[in-house]
Protein backbone atom coordinates (compact mmCIF):
# COMPACT_ATOMS: atom_id res chain seq x y z
CA UNK A 1 0.00 0.00 0.00
CA UNK A 2 1.24 3.41 -0.91
CA UNK A 3 2.39 5.80 1.79
CA UNK A 4 -0.06 8.60 2.53
CA UNK A 5 0.13 12.16 3.78
CA UNK A 6 -1.35 12.17 7.30
CA UNK A 7 -3.95 14.78 8.16
CA UNK A 8 -2.73 17.62 10.34
CA UNK A 9 -3.88 17.00 13.93
CA UNK A 10 -5.29 20.59 14.00
CA UNK A 11 -6.64 23.13 11.53
CA UNK A 12 -4.19 24.88 9.20
CA UNK A 13 -5.04 28.13 11.00
CA UNK A 14 -4.73 26.65 14.52
CA UNK A 15 -1.12 27.68 15.15
CA UNK A 16 -1.33 31.19 13.71
CA UNK A 17 -1.69 32.83 17.11
CA UNK A 18 1.44 30.93 18.20
CA UNK A 19 3.69 32.09 15.36
CA UNK A 20 3.01 29.62 12.52
CA UNK A 21 0.57 31.04 10.01
CA UNK A 22 -2.01 29.25 7.89
CA UNK A 23 -0.02 29.75 4.68
CA UNK A 24 3.08 28.18 6.24
CA UNK A 25 1.10 25.07 7.15
CA UNK A 26 -0.66 24.94 3.78
CA UNK A 27 2.67 25.04 1.94
CA UNK A 28 4.66 22.96 4.39
CA UNK A 29 2.13 20.19 4.98
CA UNK A 30 0.06 20.14 1.80
CA UNK A 31 2.91 20.81 -0.65
CA UNK A 32 6.33 20.01 0.84
CA UNK A 33 5.35 16.96 2.89
CA UNK A 34 3.11 15.71 0.08
CA UNK A 35 6.06 15.98 -2.32
CA UNK A 36 8.18 13.71 -0.08
CA UNK A 37 5.35 11.15 0.07
CA UNK A 38 4.81 11.25 -3.69
CA UNK A 39 8.53 10.87 -4.40
CA UNK A 40 8.86 8.00 -1.91
CA UNK A 41 5.93 6.18 -3.50
CA UNK A 42 7.58 6.61 -6.89
CA UNK A 43 10.78 4.95 -5.63
CA UNK A 44 8.84 2.09 -4.02
CA UNK A 45 6.92 1.48 -7.23
CA UNK A 46 10.17 1.05 -9.17
CA UNK A 47 12.10 -1.04 -6.62
CA UNK A 48 10.84 -4.47 -5.57
CA UNK A 49 13.23 -4.46 -2.58
CA UNK A 50 11.23 -1.60 -1.04
CA UNK A 51 7.78 -3.03 -1.63
CA UNK A 52 5.89 -4.24 1.43
CA UNK A 53 8.39 -2.55 3.76
CA UNK A 54 7.37 -0.19 6.56
CA UNK A 55 8.56 3.41 6.54
CA UNK A 56 10.96 2.63 9.40
CA UNK A 57 12.37 -0.34 7.48
CA UNK A 58 12.95 1.80 4.40
CA UNK A 59 14.71 4.48 6.48
CA UNK A 60 17.02 1.83 7.93
CA UNK A 61 17.77 -0.04 4.73
CA UNK A 62 18.49 3.11 2.69
CA UNK A 63 20.56 4.94 5.34
CA UNK A 64 24.23 5.41 4.47
CA UNK A 65 23.93 3.93 0.98
CA UNK A 66 25.01 6.39 -1.69
CA UNK A 67 22.92 4.78 -4.41
CA UNK A 68 19.82 4.99 -2.20
CA UNK A 69 20.29 8.60 -1.07
CA UNK A 70 17.16 9.88 -2.85
CA UNK A 71 15.09 7.10 -1.23
CA UNK A 72 16.55 7.89 2.18
CA UNK A 73 15.99 11.64 1.81
CA UNK A 74 12.30 11.24 1.02
CA UNK A 75 11.60 8.40 3.47
CA UNK A 76 13.43 10.31 6.21
CA UNK A 77 11.54 13.49 5.47
CA UNK A 78 8.21 11.62 5.51
CA UNK A 79 9.08 10.13 8.92
CA UNK A 80 10.36 13.48 10.25
CA UNK A 81 7.28 15.44 9.18
CA UNK A 82 4.82 12.89 10.60
CA UNK A 83 6.52 13.54 13.94
CA UNK A 84 6.79 17.30 13.40
CA UNK A 85 3.01 17.80 13.06
CA UNK A 86 2.45 15.82 16.26
CA UNK A 87 5.23 17.82 17.92
CA UNK A 88 3.21 21.03 17.77
CA UNK A 89 -0.05 22.00 19.41
CA UNK A 90 -2.36 25.02 19.56
CA UNK A 91 -1.88 24.78 23.33
CA UNK A 92 1.87 24.13 23.10
CA UNK A 93 4.67 25.43 25.28
CA UNK A 94 3.74 24.07 28.71
CA UNK A 95 6.04 21.33 30.04
CA UNK A 96 4.19 18.71 32.12
CA UNK A 97 5.63 17.60 35.45
CA UNK A 98 7.15 14.22 34.66
CA UNK A 99 9.00 15.55 31.61
CA UNK A 100 10.10 18.67 33.47
CA UNK A 101 11.59 16.55 36.26
CA UNK A 102 13.49 14.46 33.70
CA UNK A 103 14.73 17.60 31.92
CA UNK A 104 15.98 19.03 35.22
CA UNK A 105 17.68 15.72 36.04
CA UNK A 106 19.45 15.38 32.69
CA UNK A 107 20.11 19.00 31.64
CA UNK A 108 20.23 20.77 34.98
CA UNK A 109 17.11 22.84 34.25
CA UNK A 110 14.55 23.84 31.63
CA UNK A 111 16.62 26.89 30.62
CA UNK A 112 19.68 24.70 30.04
CA UNK A 113 17.62 22.30 27.92
CA UNK A 114 16.22 25.15 25.83
CA UNK A 115 19.70 26.64 25.38
CA UNK A 116 21.08 23.31 24.19
CA UNK A 117 18.16 22.80 21.82
CA UNK A 118 18.47 26.35 20.43
CA UNK A 119 22.19 25.87 19.90
CA UNK A 120 21.62 22.62 18.00
CA UNK A 121 18.83 24.13 15.90
CA UNK A 122 20.67 27.32 15.02
CA UNK A 123 24.07 25.71 14.34
CA UNK A 124 22.68 23.06 11.97
CA UNK A 125 24.28 24.47 8.84
CA UNK A 126 21.78 24.67 6.00
CA UNK A 127 18.76 22.40 6.14
CA UNK A 128 18.05 19.84 8.81
CA UNK A 129 16.55 19.09 12.18
CA UNK A 130 17.25 19.42 15.90
CA UNK A 131 15.96 16.79 18.30
CA UNK A 132 15.23 16.00 21.91
CA UNK A 133 15.90 12.29 22.21
CA UNK A 134 15.82 9.62 24.88
CA UNK A 135 19.18 7.93 24.40
CA UNK A 136 19.93 4.25 24.98
CA UNK A 137 21.52 5.09 28.34
CA UNK A 138 18.15 6.40 29.56
CA UNK A 139 19.16 10.06 29.46
CA UNK A 140 17.58 12.90 27.53
CA UNK A 141 19.91 14.44 24.97
CA UNK A 142 19.80 17.09 22.27
CA UNK A 143 21.13 16.29 18.85
CA UNK A 144 20.87 17.52 15.26
CA UNK A 145 20.81 15.93 11.82
CA UNK A 146 21.29 17.32 8.29
CA UNK A 147 18.66 17.30 5.53
CA UNK A 148 16.29 14.32 5.90
CA UNK A 149 18.22 12.33 8.48
CA UNK A 150 16.90 11.61 11.97
CA UNK A 151 17.67 9.74 15.21
CA UNK A 152 15.88 6.65 13.91
CA UNK A 153 18.46 6.40 11.11
CA UNK A 154 21.48 7.30 13.22
CA UNK A 155 20.39 5.03 16.07
CA UNK A 156 21.03 7.79 18.61
CA UNK A 157 17.78 7.21 20.48
CA UNK A 158 14.02 7.68 20.52
CA UNK A 159 12.91 11.05 19.13
CA UNK A 160 10.65 12.89 21.57
CA UNK A 161 10.64 16.27 19.79
CA UNK A 162 12.01 17.35 16.44
CA UNK A 163 12.10 20.82 14.99
CA UNK A 164 12.31 21.34 11.26
CA UNK A 165 14.90 24.03 10.50
CA UNK A 166 14.53 23.92 6.73
CA UNK A 167 13.72 27.45 5.61
CA UNK A 168 10.30 26.31 4.34
CA UNK A 169 9.22 25.85 7.96
CA UNK A 170 9.84 29.42 9.11
CA UNK A 171 10.49 31.84 6.28
CA UNK A 172 6.97 33.27 5.98
CA UNK A 173 6.70 33.82 9.74
CA UNK A 174 10.25 34.74 10.72
CA UNK A 175 12.06 35.43 7.43
CA UNK A 176 15.75 34.67 7.99
CA UNK A 177 15.53 34.82 11.81
CA UNK A 178 15.92 31.14 12.63
CA UNK A 179 16.84 31.82 16.28
CA UNK A 180 13.50 33.63 16.80
CA UNK A 181 11.61 30.76 15.16
CA UNK A 182 13.31 28.24 17.44
CA UNK A 183 12.69 30.29 20.59
CA UNK A 184 9.03 30.76 19.66
CA UNK A 185 8.69 27.06 18.83
CA UNK A 186 10.02 25.97 22.21
CA UNK A 187 7.94 28.50 24.15
CA UNK A 188 4.64 28.48 22.24
CA UNK A 189 4.37 25.57 19.80
CA UNK A 190 6.16 22.51 21.17
CA UNK A 191 3.84 19.72 22.30
CA UNK A 192 5.64 18.62 25.45
CA UNK A 193 2.74 16.36 26.42
CA UNK A 194 3.42 14.31 23.29
CA UNK A 195 7.10 14.17 24.25
CA UNK A 196 6.31 13.09 27.81
CA UNK A 197 4.06 10.29 26.55
CA UNK A 198 7.06 8.79 24.71
CA UNK A 199 9.27 8.67 27.79
Ligand SMILES: [Fe+2]
Pocket residue numbers: 028032081164166168169
Ligand atom coordinates in the same frame (compact mmCIF):
# COMPACT_ATOMS: atom_id res chain seq x y z
FE1 LIG B 1 9.78 20.57 6.41
